[in-house]
Amino acid sequence: MSKLLLEIQGLRKQYGALEVLKGVDCTMREGEVISIIGSSGSGKTTMLRCINMLEDFQAGRIVLDGEEIGYEQSNGTRRRKSEKDIARQRALTGMAFQQFNLFPHMTAAQNVMLGLIKVKKMPRDEARAVAEKWLDRVGLAARADHHPGQLSGGQQQRVAIARAIAMSPRLMLFDEVTSALDPELVGEVLQVIKGLAADGMSMLIVTHEMRFAYEVSSRVIFMNQGVIGEEGDPKEMFANPRTERLAEFLKTSSFN
Amino acid sequence: MGYTLNFAAVWRSFDQLLEGLALSLGLAFVSILIGAVIGLLVAFALMAKSGWISRPAATYVTIIRNLPILVLVLFAYFALPQMGVRLGKIESFVAVLSIYSGAYLAEVFRAGLLSIPKGLTEAGLAIGLTPMQIRVSIIVPLMLRNVLPSLSSTVISLFKDTSLAAAIAVPELTFEARKINVESFRVIETWIVASGLYVVTCSILAALMRVAERRLAVPR
Ligand SMILES: Nc1ncnc2c1ncn2[C@@H]1O[C@H](COP(=O)(O)OP(=O)(O)OP(=O)(O)O)[C@@H](O)[C@H]1O
Numbered sequence A: 001m002s003k004l005l006l007e008i009q010g011l012r013k014q015y016g017a018l019e020v021l022k023g024v025d026c027t028m029r030e031g032e033v034i035s036i037i038g039s040s041g042s043g044k045t046t047m048l049r050c051i052n053m054l055e056d057f058q059a060g061r062i063v064l065d066g067e068e069i070g071y072e073q074s075n076g077t078r079r080r081k082s083e084k085d086i087a088r089q090r091a092l093t094g095m096a097f098q099q100f101n102l103f104p105h106m107t108a109a110q111n112v113m114l115g116l117i118k119v120k121k122m123p124r125d126e127a128r129a130v131a132e133k134w135l136d137r138v139g140l141a142a143r144a145d146h147h148p149g150q151l152s153g154g155q156q157q158r159v160a161i162a163r164a165i166a167m168s169p170r171l172m173l174f175d176e177v178t179s180a181l182d183p184e185l186v187g188e189v190l191q192v193i194k195g196l197a198a199d200g201m202s203m204l205i206v207t208h209e210m211r212f213a214y215e216v217s218s219r220v221i222f223m224n225q226g227v228i229g230e231e232g233d234p235k236e237m238f239a240n241p242r243t244e245r246l247a248e249f250l251k252t253s254s255f256n
Numbered sequence B: 001m002g003y004t005l006n007f008a009a010v011w012r013s014f015d016q017l018l019e020g021l022a023l024s025l026g027l028a029f030v031s032i033l034i035g036a037v038i039g040l041l042v043a044f045a046l047m048a049k050s051g052w053i054s055r056p057a058a059t060y061v062t063i064i065r066n067l068p069i070l071v072l073v074l075f076a077y078f079a080l081p082q083m084g085v086r087l088g089k090i091e092s093f094v095a096v097l098s099i100y101s102g103a104y105l106a107e108v109f110r111a112g113l114l115s116i117p118k119g120l121t122e123a124g125l126a127i128g129l130t131p132m133q134i135r136v137s138i139i140v141p142l143m144l145r146n147v148l149p150s151l152s153s154t155v156i157s158l159f160k161d162t163s164l165a166a167a168i169a170v171p172e173l174t175f176e177a178r179k180i181n182v183e184s185f186r187v188i189e190t191w192i193v194a195s196g197l198y199v200v201t202c203s204i205l206a207a208l209m210r211v212a213e214r215r216l217a218v219p220r
């Protein structure tokens, strides 16, 4: 069995008085592809954002590759790590967003190169070569010098994935990366993610595409009201949901 | 009216006017540059979560915006020396125009910052950039593009404000024009030519800003 990659224990997160994550526990091994499903507001996005420290959280531990993310705990006290440490830890995970979030004043290649140059301190021409390699991998070699405004939604999302993956993260996080796309552009993005899965990339994928979750994941996590409601092998889970909640959720989800 | 325009005296002193114009441009350039740095820092301060940072910044902007610039010019030149701060005419005026433009540019920049989607900052954080790197590589370049159209009128306005330096005898364009007016008695001609120089210069500035706008526009 492969090495332990991610360990989440008792993760709690609240926005003011609203408790959104109520004690999430989960572990993930290297090379696993886990889909996170669940109804709107169940805390899927929040969980990903905590793993990448885009959100502070109030309790629990997230350990990636043996390193605690975001906080230091020593004899009972818990302190947020320095901004510099957190920036370094964020580079260990890559994230792709629903809204792509490409830097609009930079070309596709410059979007990919920015982190390589500023974070990885790579020389410019080396960064350019890496960027071209990854843009080629997502099928956009010919678009390297286009700006985001000149690309379709599907192309922009593929650039955004290339930008994240070029940083060689230990873990990729995808948050509903196809939800903002026209239906005919969904396939090309899912194809890229399947390619990464085939390469053995460790991935946590929040998605509403049940068919995709079924096909690509080694495990599925069903989030329900801030906790993990059920998890397991997709084939088993989708065929025989153990909880009422999951059964209901699957009934209301589309399977194309 | 039996008055015939005669520009000969003004043309003889035209070099003097041009030198004045050059100084006007210099004053505006240096002050706007310093003002832009102040404005950028203050704009970020205005957006800060902590009131300890945002409140002083807001106070600075409010005070400056509610003061006529001529009052500031006279204050700095006549009152500050009484308080032990002695500056030359030009230094004093540059200091005033910098502080003045800082407040106006801060407002312009803040408006530009507001329209930048939060997702871009998050995308920057997600690839491991520090907040400062995100400001330098993403936020400020996008903000400047956002504000370029409104920046043009602010810059022209500030350039025109250099004429107030005449009040403390800084030899810029308006001061030189007044000198020629007094020496030549060609009142109408002098002020026609001086006005023409202001109009032409402002038009050139506006055109340059439009070129910059087009050059920097995000392709789509
Ligand atoms: N910044 C915020 N401030 C306050 N409440 C928030 C914030 N972000 C999310 N929430 C709330 O937290 C809860 C969980 O949100 P989250 O975005 O994690 O859900 P989700 O499972 O990703 O839903 P969806 O499928 O709609 O994306 C929701 O009730 C949401 O309203």
Ligand SMILES: [Mg+2]
Residues within 6 Å of the ligand: A044, A045, A046, A176
């Ligand atoms: Mg979500």
